[in-house]
Amino acid sequence: xxxxxxxxxxxxxxxxxxxxxxxxxxxxxxxxxxxxxxxxxxxxxxxxxxxxxxxxxxxxxxxxxxxxxxxxxxxxxxxxxxxxxxxxxxxxxxxxxxxxxxxxxxxxxxxxxxxxxxxxxxxxxxxxxxxxxxxxxxxxxxxxxxxxxxxxxxxxxxxxxxxxxxxxxxxxxxxxxxxxxxxxxxxxxxxxxxxxxxxxxxxxxxxxxxxxxxxxxxxxxxxxxxxxxxxxxxxxxxxxxxxxxxxxxxxxxxxxxxxxxxxxxxxxxxxxxxxxxxxxxxxxxxxxxxxxxxxxxxxxxxxxxxxxxxxxxxxxxxxxxxxxxxxxxxxxxxxxxxxxxxxxxxxxxxxxxxxxxxxxxxxxxxxxxxxxxxxxxxxxxxxxxxxxxxxxxxxxxxxxxxxxxxxxxxxxxxxxxxxxx
Amino acid sequence: xxxxxxxxxxxxxxxxxxxxxxxxxxxxxxxxxxxxxxxxxxxxxxxxxxxxxxxxxxxxxxxxxxxxxxxxxxxxxxxxxxxxxxxxxxxxxxxxxxxxxxxxxxxxxxxxxxxxxxxxxxxxxxx
Numbered sequence: 001x002x003x004x005x006x007x008x009x010x011x012x013x014x015x016x017x018x019x020x021x022x023x024x025x026x027x028x029x030x031x032x033x034x035x036x037x038x039x040x041x042x043x044x045x046x047x048x049x050x051x052x053x054x055x056x057x058x059x060x061x062x063x064x065x066x067x068x069x070x071x072x073x074x075x076x077x078x079x080x081x082x083x084x085x086x087x088x089x090x091x092x093x094x095x096x097x098x099x100x101x102x103x104x105x106x107x108x109x110x111x112x113x114x115x116x117x118x119x120x121x122x123x124x125x126x127x128x129x130x131x132x133x134x135x136x137x138x139x140x141x142x143x144x145x146x147x148x149x150x151x152x153x154x155x156x157x158x159x160x161x162x163x164x165x166x167x168x169x170x171x172x173x174x175x176x177x178x179x180x181x182x183x184x185x186x187x188x189x190x191x192x193x194x195x196x197x198x199x200x201x202x203x204x205x206x207x208x209x210x211x212x213x214x215x216x217x218x219x220x221x222x223x224x225x226x227x228x229x230x231x232x233x234x235x236x237x238x239x240x241x242x243x244x245x246x247x248x249x250x251x252x253x254x255x256x257x258x259x260x261x262x263x264x265x266x267x268x269x270x271x272x273x274x275x276x277x278x279x280x281x282x283x284x285x286x287x288x289x290x291x292x293x294x295x296x297x298x299x300x301x302x303x304x305x306x307x308x309x310x311x312x313x314x315x316x317x318x319x320x321x322x323x324x325x326x327x328x329x330x331x332x333x334x335x336x337x338x339x340x341x342x343x344x345x346x347x348x349x350x351x352x353x354x355x356x357x358x359x360x361x362x363x364x365x366x367x368x369x370x371x372x373x374x375x376x377x378x379x380x381x382x383x384x385x386x387x388x389x390x391x392x393x394x395x396x397x398x399x400x401x402x403x404x405x406x407x408x409x410x411x412x413x414x415x416x417x418x419x420x421x
Numbered sequence: 422x423x424x425x426x427x428x429x430x431x432x433x434x435x436x437x438x439x440x441x442x443x444x445x446x447x448x449x450x451x452x453x454x455x456x457x458x459x460x461x462x463x464x465x466x467x468x469x470x471x472x473x474x475x476x477x478x479x480x481x482x483x484x485x486x487x488x489x490x491x492x493x494x495x496x497x498x499x500x501x502x503x504x505x506x507x508x509x510x511x512x513x514x515x516x517x518x519x520x521x522x523x524x525x526x527x528x529x530x531x532x533x534x535x536x537x538x539x540x541x542x543x544x545x546x547x548x
């Protein structure tokens with residue numbers, strides 16, 4: 001039964017922890033979202049459950065977590081719509097050969113490295129309810145993802161959005177995310193059809209019909225929202241409600257088909273009209289509640305499922321080290337090498353590799369899906385969460401080292417002068 | 422072409438090699454327990470069904486007893502044997518119809534024989 005007092009208390013504690021740790025992380029030049037992710041981990045068995053198990057059990061009893069999960073899932077549905085909305089993969093065409101090559105290699109190289117790691121980890125951290133193909137593909141997808149929203153925030157906070165590296169990174173990350181989610185949808189279908197009562201062909205054919213409907217039917221009606229926005233300078237509450245209902249309907253369709261709620265929300269965002277004013281308005285409308293209230297709940301729920309360093313002994317730390325090294329080598333190394341081979345200067349290529357290595361929040365979303373469908377074990381989940389934290393944390397200091405702020409400012413000013421001239 | 426094509430080919434090779442790998446037997450999920458009725462011990466009566474909730478990560482497992490005290494036991498899986506401080510069992514049956522048979526220790530009793538049947542494979546582990 002719902003204990004409302006406990007749920008409200010949980011939300012309050014999570015929000016305070018997220019804001020405080022987020023503020024502390026900002027003090028060390030990390031994005032706020034990095035601190036919020038860490039706050040979630042600190043509230044789970046990795047810290048609170050370890051140092052104060054009594055308090056942890058009283059505050060987050062297992063029976064109460066269903067409600068927290070439900071709220072965080074609703075938040076994620078809206079958040080994935082926002083991510084889809086912010087994406088504009090057509091921008092890639094503007095950045096030429098370097099962007100096309102880097103975005104492809106930054107998916108394929110870590111994917112391959114992930115598969116290679118799976119050869120070692122499958123007999124140690126998986127079980128026979130999961131096929132090697134499912135495990136390896138999931139590892140590949142999880143290694144190749146880039147956190148588009150976190151990346152955008154890091155670039156914005158450092159004033160890098162209009163730099164050469166920044167625009168290239170955003171374009172590559174957009175392509176990475178779209179590709180990554182398509183691959184993940186395939187993996188979810190692959191894993192779920194082996195357990196589902198529904199025949200595989202229904203899921204596959206249904207998914208194709210759904211995507212076709214979204215791209216060729218629903219998409220044709222969406223510019224009407226943009227026209228209304230242009231006419232009135234805002235969207236009425238009724239129109240915003242219609243957009244929310246469309247997001248929920250799309251999410252429900254993909255869940256019913258056996259893919260996942262989040263894919264539907266993401267696709268709805270991706271097919272929305274992409275004019276800058278319209279997307280900025282919608283982002284502003286949806287982001288505040290999602291980012292301030294609901295995402296910290298997701299981080300906390302993720303943290304409650306993560307057991308960094310609890311159980312497993314030295315072997316788990318060894319596996320974690322392998323995963324972190326492989327993830328960095330595949331993503332950072334692959335992107336950097338591809339950009340360099342496409343003629344990008346070394347400093348820019350290295351910066352691009354560092355930025356593409358940011359996994360952050362999107363990695364946590366994917367890992368939670370993996371744990372939900374049973375393709376990764378709880379220990380593998382914790383290792384990958386640690387990897388996501390490390391790769392996100394290292395972005396800002398490494399970027400400062402490779403591309404100091406004074407050089408960046410000079411480059412941005414130079415570009416601005418050239419555009420004025 | 423080379424930068425993308427070669428890793429893709431490599432991935433196919435990896436998937437082919439990986440097919441021959443064997444992972445530990447799956448025991449994750451909720452289990453109902455039946456104890457030897459001849460056992461003269463009060464311990465089993467404290468357990469409510471499903472009596473075991475197993476969270477598995479490869480060859481390690483965390484067994485949570487549904488005894489109202491949230492007792493957990495660390496276990497290891499070696500082939501078809503599950504071994505823990507107060508439990509030893511053998512895994513039998515195919516994936517999806519798995520059975521655990523063995524002995525469990527309770528305070529003040531001789532080890533009690535049990536047979537456990539999995540309710541459903543662990544589709545949502547970690548929940």
